[in-house]
Amino acid sequence: MGKTILVDMDGVLADIYTQLMSWEYKKSGKTFSEEDLYGKAEDVIFTSLKEHLNSLGFFRTAPLVKDSVEGLNYLNEKYKVLIVSSATEFDNCLNDKRNWLTEYFPFISWKQMIFCGNKEHIKGDIMIDDHFKNLSVFDGRRILFTQPHNMFIHDETLERVFNWKEVIEKF
């Protein structure tokens, strides 16, 4: 139980791209190709991004990232896991995020949850995150979880994983 792993929520546990594509399609009928997504920031791709992220239910109904339940359960048995999620920017997402976590990851207790605005204030040894901005201010081992927006980031100080099976292989 030595090391503490900080695990991101959106893009690592919650499949926010699938949710955004679904909500954008419901709103405007728009569909997206890989070329539309790769290497681009979410607010460039999804024109109603802020509206979706501020909507009650958006995070509560997000689908799971494949194998995230098994993967997180595995980490949780070997390490001290904290879920660290950027969440204070949006009006309605905090309860949704907490209750989504509680439903899908019942082995994660409320004591392991941190909802914040800026992750640089959180202590840990290892960080798994899809956002370079979070990893770049972290002084431990840094694991980049692949999502379309970070597809073209090349940084030799980061370890990249493409899915939860690769996370498990590392630990």
Next chain:
Amino acid sequence: MGKTILVDMDGVLADIYTQLMSWEYKKSGKTFSEEDLYGKAEDVIFTSLKEHLNSLGFFRTAPLVKDSVEGLNYLNEKYKVLIVSSATEFDNCLNDKRNWLTEYFPFISWKQMIFCGNKEHIKGDIMIDDHFKNLSVFDGRRILFTQPHNMFIHDETLERVFNWKEVIEKF
């Protein structure tokens, strides 16, 4: 802007005792004397504590601790302030806490908010908190904000303040 101060919410910014006494009176007609409160844990005093803390609106309608707006504004101009609140235990309080902070402390941005289960994972130089359990796992300067439950704690490694005027005098 050197040092980071972690400021607790309940019992330091939000007057949770007044809110609990008011909600308990509305529910059962019970009133409280100083002797009922001093030196006792909140769950011993307030028989419906968990029900209140889980209720939508409980934290959203809490009154302010006297001089907390002026005091926090003063600290916020001289230091890096983070609001660190234990909040993930309860079903409905996260949005309420965020929106209460945003209303009464508009100079505190969402980037300065942390809602967690366990404060020992948060980095900082100074902590202002009414709960000994939070201060006891903090390795920086530790300031105990007086509330009825902590009235009889004597610990020479803590600095005790009785109100926000005394906080300001220290900084």
